[in-house]
Amino acid sequence: MDVLYAFIKSQELRALNEPTSPRPDAATAIFNLPDYRVTGTEVLAFGQRRIRVVATAEAGCPSCGVISTRVHSRRSQRLRDIPVAGPVEVVWAKRRFFCDEYLCPRRTFTEETAEVPRRARSTRRLREALVAAVIGSGRAAAEAASSFGVSWWLVQRALDSAALTLPDVDALAPRMLGIDEHRYRSVRFFRDPATKAWKRALRG
Numbered sequence: 001m002d003v004l005y006a007f008i009k010s011q012e013l014r015a016l017n018e019p020t021s022p023r024p025d026a027a028t029a030i031f032n033l034p035d036y037r038v039t040g041t042e043v044l045a046f047g048q049r050r051i052r053v054v055a056t057a058e059a060g061c062p063s064c065g066v067i068s069t070r071v072h073s074r075r076s077q078r079l080r081d082i083p084v085a086g087p088v089e090v091v092w093a094k095r096r097f098f099c100d101e102y103l104c105p106r107r108t109f110t111e112e113t114a115e116v117p118r119r120a121r122s123t124r125r126l127r128e129a130l131v132a133a134v135i136g137s138g139r140a141a142a143e144a145a146s147s148f149g150v151s152w153w154l155v156q157r158a159l160d161s162a163a164l165t166l167p168d169v170d171a172l173a174p175r176m177l178g179i180d181e182h183r184y185r186s187v188r189f190f191r192d193p194a195t196k197a198w199k200r201a202l203r204g
């Protein structure tokens with residue numbers, strides 16, 4: 001009995017210490033949007049569901065890379081997303097953080113994730129699904145748009161940006177190489193370009 005109790009306590013402690021738990025709650029697991037946790041759901045008219053989410057990824061300042069945990073404010077942003085067992089309306093309680101790095105000229109910054117980069121209004125998985133529907137399945141942009149319940153220009157924009165992410169490397173001419181002195185000295189975290197995960201940099 002004592003062994004079982006100790007085991008349960010250790011699992012509870014683990015859960016407390018792991019914000020991105022490998023065993024998320026049921027709604028988060030079913031919704032399955034990487035780096036987001038479901039905080040609430042509402043059923044709207046016509047059975048449409050509103051899913052409220054918060055980001056779980058660490059927020060790094062885009063100017064200096066330093067991770068911040070001090071929240072300045074929150075605002076709701078609607079996101080277009082793929083249908084999840086029917087159409088959904090996603091509302092992200094997006095946080096603005098203070099940058100506490102005293103050398104950094106940026107006072108605050110808004111969080112972003114790999115799924116929803118800066119200025120995006122739709123999830124990456126929706127944009128990828130639209131591109132796959134048109135390029136992979138040979139469906140017309142308008143048909144893909146109506147089946148996902150989005151406008152044709154969102155499909156067109158997803159196609160345009162997919163084309164832009166596949167540049168001809170031989171045609172690329174870097175104009176500038178190097179890194180800003182201030183940024184070099186103050187970065188303590190960096191984002192792995194392959195995994196989009198924040199990593200701690202060795203301080204030198």
Ligand SMILES: [Zn+2]
Pocket residue numbers: 061062063064065066099100101104105106
């Ligand atoms: Zn900063």
